[in-house]
Amino acid sequence: MEQYILLIMTLITINIILAVSLNVINGLMGYLSLGHAGFMAIGAYTSAILTTQYNFPIFISVIIGAILAGFFGFLIGFPTLRLKGDYLAIVTLGFGEIIRIIILNMTITGGAKGYPGIPGIKGLNGFLIGLGFAIVTVIVITNIALSAEGRALLSIRENEIAAESMGVNITRYKIKAFIIGSLFAGLAGGLYAHLIQYVKPDNFNLYKTVDILLMVVLGGSGSITGSILAAIALTSISELLREFSEYRMLVYPLMLIILMLVRPNGILGKKEITDFISFKKKRGV
Amino acid sequence: MFIQQLINGLSLGSIYALIALGYTMVYGILKLINFAHGEIYMIGTYIGYYFFRMTFVLGLAKKYAVNSKIAVNFLDKQEIISQNPKLLMKYIANNFNEFGIIKDSNFRKSITNVAVEQAKGLKHMSEFINSNSIIIFLLLLIVSMFLTALVGIIIEKLAYKPLRNASRISVLLTALGVSIFIQNAGIKIFGGDPKAFPQLIPSKFYNITDNILISNHQIIIIFVSIILMILLEIIVHYTKVGKAMRAVSFDKSTAELMGIDVNKIISFTFAIGSALAAAAGILIGMRFNKIDPLMGMMPGIKAFVAAVLGGIGSIPGAVIGGLIMGISESLVVGYISSTYRDAIAFAILIVILLIKPSGIFGKNVKEKV
Numbered sequence: 001m002e003q004y005i006l007l008i009m010t011l012i013t014i015n016i017i018l019a020v021s022l023n024v025i026n027g028l029m030g031y032l033s034l035g036h037a038g039f040m041a042i043g044a045y046t047s048a049i050l051t052t053q054y055n056f057p058i059f060i061s062v063i064i065g066a067i068l069a070g071f072f073g074f075l076i077g078f079p080t081l082r083l084k085g086d087y088l089a090i091v092t093l094g095f096g097e098i099i100r101i102i103i104l105n106m107t108i109t110g111g112a113k114g115y116p117g118i119p120g121i122k123g124l125n126g127f128l129i130g131l132g133f134a135i136v137t138v139i140v141i142t143n144i145a146l147s148a149e150g151r152a153l154l155s156i157r158e159n160e161i162a163a164e165s166m167g168v169n170i171t172r173y174k175i176k177a178f179i180i181g182s183l184f185a186g187l188a189g190g191l192y193a194h195l196i197q198y199v200k201p202d203n204f205n206l207y208k209t210v211d212i213l214l215m216v217v218l219g220g221s222g223s224i225t226g227s228i229l230a231a232i233a234l235t236s237i238s239e240l241l242r243e244f245s246e247y248r249m250l251v252y253p254l255m256l257i258i259l260m261l262v263r264p265n266g267i268l269g270k271k272e273i274t275d276f277i278s279f280k281k282k283r284g285v
Numbered sequence: 286m287f288i289q290q291l292i293n294g295l296s297l298g299s300i301y302a303l304i305a306l307g308y309t310m311v312y313g314i315l316k317l318i319n320f321a322h323g324e325i326y327m328i329g330t331y332i333g334y335y336f337f338r339m340t341f342v343l344g345l346a347k348k349y350a351v352n353s354k355i356a357v358n359f360l361d362k363q364e365i366i367s368q369n370p371k372l373l374m375k376y377i378a379n380n381f382n383e384f385g386i387i388k389d390s391n392f393r394k395s396i397t398n399v400a401v402e403q404a405k406g407l408k409h410m411s412e413f414i415n416s417n418s419i420i421i422f423l424l425l426l427i428v429s430m431f432l433t434a435l436v437g438i439i440i441e442k443l444a445y446k447p448l449r450n451a452s453r454i455s456v457l458l459t460a461l462g463v464s465i466f467i468q469n470a471g472i473k474i475f476g477g478d479p480k481a482f483p484q485l486i487p488s489k490f491y492n493i494t495d496n497i498l499i500s501n502h503q504i505i506i507i508f509v510s511i512i513l514m515i516l517l518e519i520i521v522h523y524t525k526v527g528k529a530m531r532a533v534s535f536d537k538s539t540a541e542l543m544g545i546d547v548n549k550i551i552s553f554t555f556a557i558g559s560a561l562a563a564a565a566g567i568l569i570g571m572r573f574n575k576i577d578p579l580m581g582m583m584p585g586i587k588a589f590v591a592a593v594l595g596g597i598g599s600i601p602g603a604v605i606g607g608l609i610m611g612i613s614e615s616l617v618v619g620y621i622s623s624t625y626r627d628a629i630a631f632a633i634l635i636v637i638l639l640i641k642p643s644g645i646f647g648k649n650v651k652e653k654v
Contacts, residue, residue, distance in 0.1 A: 026454075030454070032454050032457055032458070034461075079635075079639050080635070080638070080639070082639075082642070083638055083642060085453050085454075086318050086453065086457060087593070087638060087642060089318075089457060090318065090589065090593070090634065091634065091635055091638055093586075094590075094630075094631030094634050094635055095631070095635070097586075097627070097628075097631055098628050098631045098632065101624075101625065101627055101628040102628070104624070105622075105624050105625065206465075207465070210461065210462075210465060213458070217458065221454075249465060249468075249469040250466065250469045250470060250473065252465070253461075253462040253463070253464075253465040253466035253469070254462070254466055256458060256459070256461070256462035257444060257459050257462040257463060257466065260448065260451070260455045260456075260458055260459040260462070261444075261447050261448065261459070264451055264452065264455040
């Protein structure tokens with residue numbers, strides 16, 4: 001039982017990394033990326049192969065996987081960022097699917113049967129590693145969001161043309177956002193592979209991306225604390241309702257639709273939870 | 286080999302073109318990528334399947350006194366229908382318990398009698414269906430197109446209409462949600478296992494030269510697609526509704542000022558797009574005989590790529606894009622590997638968006654502040 005709870009808690013930390021990293025692209029920059037699961041797959045498979053076949057320490061292989069995923073984010077981001085809105089969403093969806101299909105057809109990845117026998121990070125250690133990485137992710141991304149870079153991303157979200165005419169180098173920031181997003185997605189993928197100890201291409205299909213997307217949207221696009229809370233809530237809820245798991249993919253899209261109809265900015269909107277808990281007295285404007 | 290793949294690609298491509306037309310028309314009017322369009326295609330196919338089952342299989346079963354369970358079972362294993370009556374009888378006799386006609390298996394004689402009766406009835410049924418196959422096929426096509434058009438309108442009214450003025454991302458996310466919802470609802474309602482679509486018109490192959498084969502299904506697909514496209518062209522260019530559609534896609538608010546009921550036109554566009562998708566579904570169902578709730582996903586994405594390739598918003602573009610997609614896919618299957626058939630769609634998409642994001646027939650739109 002204790003092991004089970006630790007497993008769920010580790011899963012929560014991984015989902016926090018995923019949601020917060022997708023929030024950089026979706027929330028801060030305001031672009032819809034549908035390829036997050038693909039980047040996750042790169043990290044997962046790279047680190048899995050490195051630890052199993054080349055005896056790398058788990059920690060190192062997870063980081064290498066993340067870097068490789070970030071590199072792919074760069075490769076994909078670089079040429080496609082001339083695109084806007086819907087087109088970019090579709091292209092990221094396409095890249096995610098291509099990555100999955102290529103993994104499906106490679107021999108080193110085990111193809112459709114998946115890749116079993118990955119050495120695991122179990123119990124408390126696993127949770128602590130996951131928590132450590134999650135904290136690092138949140139700190140890095142919060143810092144980005146609060147820095148000049150973050151404001152540049154926000155300006156792209158609010159009005160791209162205005163941002164460009166104010167001298168924001170849009171392409172550079174878009175690529176940066178994509179690299180950061182995919183880097184952390186790869187990190188989460190590596191952790192996931194070592195937590196579950198078995199990966200298969202189906203783990204990283206469009207449904208997985210929608211899972212992550214729902215966390216971002218539910219918490220509020222642009223709100224980092226919102227993403228964290230939504231990741232915790234959705235992971236625990238879907239574990240608690242495991243016996244109804246066949247209805248999950250019926251409920252999730254419905255939630256997404258209702259959310260978009262009722263509260264398109266998510267529960268927290270663009271606000272952080274710290275905005276509500278203020279220790280200082282509010283000054284009049 | 287090349288010509289053969291070209292023919293296969295042409296028939297596959299006309300299916301993609303039919304689906305792509307729905308994408309392109311909806312995008313032209315609402316600037317919305319209707320992710321759920323592939324699912325509408327799936328629903329259209331299932332409507333055809335259930336319509337055939339309700340009216341023809343169960344109706345004829347009643348007429349010829351065939352047990353309804355046997356009749357439905359034979360719909361799913363239809364290849365046995367045309368085989369010789371003795372095998373058919375044996376099959377029925379062996380499966381009596383499954384069909385629940387006679388519980389006590391001691392009555393061997395009565396079993397044989399009933400089996401003969403049932404076999405006779407089934408034979409009448411299959412004869413009736415075979416002799417009227419073309420009429421039934423057209424009926425299926427029209428009914429499914431009509432009902433799917435209604436489904437399309439309902440989806441638009443429920444999911445997209447409340448979001449008319451919302452941001453592009455929330456509309457896109459809603460469309461994605463609708464798509465995944467319908468897929469999973471389909472698994473719950475229709476069952477996740479594939480169903481056998483009735484092969485109304487028995488497939489025949491014609492030799493053109495020694496190693497080039499063309500099946501009658503491929504000819505039917507191409508022929509029906511061409512007719513539907515001509516009809517669409519007539520509707521869009523020579524009717525009042527078509528004129529209104531073009532006006533709305535050109536400038537929605539001005540069209541509204543001119544007295545066009547924009548909501549009505551949007552519904553009409555969804556209806557036409559859905560009807561075309563349903564036709565594509567029936568044609569594919571007849572050709573490949575197998576339908577399942579997730580069948581809409583890949584064709585939906587590929588048709589979307591086709592629409593982008595041809596220039597989204599452009600009707601001839603969708604047709605050309607669909608044909609290019611179909612042909613390149615069958616060439617990949619023929620020359621490289623069938624496992625990469627889905628990757629080619631995305632590869633084409635990425636290349637086209639990098640070289641000419643507006644597509645072949647697309648207009649370059651300047652950005653305005």
